Structures are given as structure tokens and as C-alpha cells.
Amino acid sequence: MEFEAVIGLEIHVELNCATKLFCDCPNRPGDEPNINTCPTCLWFPGAMPRLSRQALEKAALLCLGLGGELQKESAFDQKVYYYPDLPKGYQLSQAHLPLSRGGGIEVADGQGKKRMLRIHHIHMEEDVAKLAHEMEGRTPVSLVDFNRAGAPLVEVVTEPDFRAPQEAMEFLKILRNIVRCVGSSECSMENGTMRADANISIRPKGSDRLNTKVEVKNMNSVRHVGDAIAYEIGRQVAAVAAGEAVVLHTRLWDPEKKATLPMRAKFEGPCVPDPVVPVIRLSEEWVAALRSRLPEMPAAKAGRLVKEHGLSSRDAAFLSEDADMAVYFEALAAEGVAPKMAMHWLTTQLLPALKERRQDVGESSVQPPRLAGLLKMLARDEINANAAREVLVALFGNDKTAEETVNELGFRQISDAGALEGMVDVVLRAHPAAVADVRAGQGKATGFLIGQVMQASQGKANPKLIKELLIRKLG
Numbered sequence: 001m002e003f004e005a006v007i008g009l010e011i012h013v014e015l016n017c018a019t020k021l022f023c024d025c026p027n028r029p030g031d032e033p034n035i036n037t038c039p040t041c042l043w044f045p046g047a048m049p050r051l052s053r054q055a056l057e058k059a060a061l062l063c064l065g066l067g068g069e070l071q072k073e074s075a076f077d078q079k080v081y082y083y084p085d086l087p088k089g090y091q092l093s094q095a096h097l098p099l100s101r102g103g104g105i106e107v108a109d110g111q112g113k114k115r116m117l118r119i120h121h122i123h124m125e126e127d128v129a130k131l132a133h134e135m136e137g138r139t140p141v142s143l144v145d146f147n148r149a150g151a152p153l154v155e156v157v158t159e160p161d162f163r164a165p166q167e168a169m170e171f172l173k174i175l176r177n178i179v180r181c182v183g184s185s186e187c188s189m190e191n192g193t194m195r196a197d198a199n200i201s202i203r204p205k206g207s208d209r210l211n212t213k214v215e216v217k218n219m220n221s222v223r224h225v226g227d228a229i230a231y232e233i234g235r236q237v238a239a240v241a242a243g244e245a246v247v248l249h250t251r252l253w254d255p256e257k258k259a260t261l262p263m264r265a266k267f268e269g270p271c272v273p274d275p276v277v278p279v280i281r282l283s284e285e286w287v288a289a290l291r292s293r294l295p296e297m298p299a300a301k302a303g304r305l306v307k308e309h310g311l312s313s314r315d316a317a318f319l320s321e322d323a324d325m326a327v328y329f330e331a332l333a334a335e336g337v338a339p340k341m342a343m344h345w346l347t348t349q350l351l352p353a354l355k356e357r358r359q360d361v362g363e364s365s366v367q368p369p370r371l372a373g374l375l376k377m378l379a380r381d382e383i384n385a386n387a388a389r390e391v392l393v394a395l396f397g398n399d400k401t402a403e404e405t406v407n408e409l410g411f412r413q414i415s416d417a418g419a420l421e422g423m424v425d426v427v428l429r430a431h432p433a434a435v436a437d438v439r440a441g442q443g444k445a446t447g448f449l450i451g452q453v454m455q456a457s458q459g460k461a462n463p464k465l466i467k468e469l470l471i472r473k474l475g
């Protein structure tokens, strides 16, 4: 029997707010343990949570960026369970009336065929405290750090629309770009500011049943999400083929063993409306004002780059992944650099140079006007490509213009036929065998002679002009 996978994702995004969700403590989970705390986020009895306005705005912007519909009314529930990282016995989350419903992300498969992967809803919730399991001498101890308690989270819950690991990976990458673009989170799986859980089940291909699912957690890179889903599909298919039933439970991805391992039976505690945090009511004016603050979304930006600059959709998608990179590219284009040349130099020269120097595009010490100056000299044949690459390196180390740097390094290309002709004559006299080969129709020998003239000019000759001179003299 042929099976297909049914996959849904639950993605936690930690909002980059200055404070926690319900108090004014700094939202800095990595600080020295337990310094960012107050009675509210230590969850003492009687403390009154007050919803952070900034968290609501950042959460709502994220929802709008993902195409969600902000609900006129949303509210917090108490998700009841007891665990040492949640000593008050419940987590404030939005179970019944989420902030936003609907939305989705369009992903393309390898053949470019597009598919909309729908979002069921997006809700806000507070993070729990963090447990650290350590040794005190030979005694194992478990410590609790409340810096993370009450940190502002958003959870994106998708429909079970995914059929393959690649779709989940693509979805996460696009989601990350959108959330970064609206400025609500850095969304890094490596740093834990984005965490994804996958719900996976299988069914005979063509069926529309939803079978028992298994939840997989603990994936801290997009790659791991793909690997874990692929492994889990294979494990379930093998289990069903062996006549076993799939049981509802939670598994952890072990990146070392490249396998999912059983963790615990899935527990869903009750959810009851919280009587303290007021219902959130959003006016149409507030939503409209927020919507007007949305920047250009990555998909729209990619479409515009294709239309305005004639880029391939691949190049446009690459640029729109990083707002700074798109800004840099458009600044080069605005300076009059041909889009193709700008793209080529950005990807093959500037980005590797920045990586080496640990700089971001946005804070590059070679800003667009200086690189544009260099590329325009290259386009006008005033320098050749090899020299231009060296000039770029020099530009990283000085604060001069490209023109000044080219002159200083003496890289200005010799495009004066009179000056070059003398050098060509010398080379032709020195290499009679190569000259004979060219006359006998051997193209390779032309390349050799061009190289010799180049060398004689210390790399400054215009290769196109040398070739013209050679053809004229030997033709």
C-alpha cells in the first residue's frame, strides 16, 4: 500500500519586546538566573498580570504579515498543568479566542508549482520558567530560572496541509523571513527564539482520514525539522506495515542518532478562561493603523525586483530574504549600475568579503556609492575585472572613493591604442612560434599572446583592445 504523510506545524516565536508579557521585567532570558523577576512573573498568588501593549502590537504585526485576520475579541485562558517550570499550575495562553485566525504561506516545490499552506490560528502566550539539571558534587540537582517566566510568545498553528518534509522546511524559512521583516522577532531556531513542533500521521494515499498523530519536538534547525519529519514518516510506515498501531505520544528528535525517540504520553490538561486579564478588543482604526506600518513583505518585494530590475525569480527571492541586502542592491541600481552586474558582484565578491570580515550587508564598510563607483569604472572599461577585485579589497581598508583608489594603485586600464601597440609589437617579435600558430589558425595561441601583453602592461591593459590589435596585426 502506498502511504502519504499528513503534517502540521506548531511554531513558537519569542517576541523581541523590551519587557515580559504581563509585567515590566526586562525580557532577557539569557541574563544571570532569576534577576529579571517580580511577584507577577514569579507567579505569586494575588499578583495582577497586565498585558504589554508592545507585545500585543508585535504579535498583531506578525499575524498581519502572515495574512491572518485579527479577531475583534480575543482572550486569555489558563492552560492547566503542573510542572516545576510552571509552579502556579497554569500557563496564560489563548486557547478559545486566539488573536488571529486564518492566513498562510505559499510555497513552491522543486518544479516551481505553488501551494498554499494554511494557518489555522495564531495566539499569544507566556513562556514558562527554565529548568537546569546540574550536579552539586555527586548529587543531581534541578534548578529553576525565572528570567524566561512570562516572556512574550506567539504560537502559529498550521492546518495539517503539509505532505512532505521539504514543504515544512520551506514554510519555516519563509515564515522566518516574514517575521524578521515585520520586526517582531529575530526568529532563530539555533538561539531558541523560534521553536517548531511537528504533528505527523500517515494514511493510505488518496484517503482523507486524519489518523493518530505523533508529536515531534526538540528540533533546533530547519534542517533538523526536515530530517525528523522524514525519519518519523519512515518509522510510522514501517510500524503500520508490521501490523502495529500508531499511538498518540510525543517524541524527541536526537540529531546525533538521527532518530526520534519516545518522550512521554501526550497530556492535554483543561483550559479555563482567565478571570483577571481583560478581553482584548481591537478597533478597526487600530488594526488599520497597524496595517499601514507593515513594510513591504518578502514575496511582494521579490515580485517587484523581477518587474523593476529584470532579475530572475531566484535572484529576487535571494535578495528579498534579507531586507538589508535588497536595500544594498537597489542602492547600487539607483547609482546606475546594471542590475545583472550589481547582482553578480554582490553575490560573488561583496558577500564573501563581508563574511570574511564578519560584517553584515547593512553595516558593510564598503557602502553602495563606493562599490557603485568601482562597478561603473569597470563597465566603462577603465579597469579590468581582476583589478576591480583588488580595488574592492583596498576599499575595505580605506575611506576613499573607488576612483581615488584606482588611481592610487595605478590600476587604470590602458585603453590607449597607441600605448598598447608598442607592447604588442614587442611581444610579437619575442614569440615567433606563437605568431606562426595563430596564422595557422590555432586559437589557443591568441590567448597566450594576450596573456603576454597583459603581463607586459602589469595587468593594466584592456584585454578587448589587445585582442583587436592582435587580430589587426596578424589577420
Ligand SMILES: [Zn+2]
Pocket (backbone or CB within 6 Å): 020, 023, 024, 025, 036, 037, 038, 039, 040, 041, 042, 150
Ligand atoms: Zn516580572
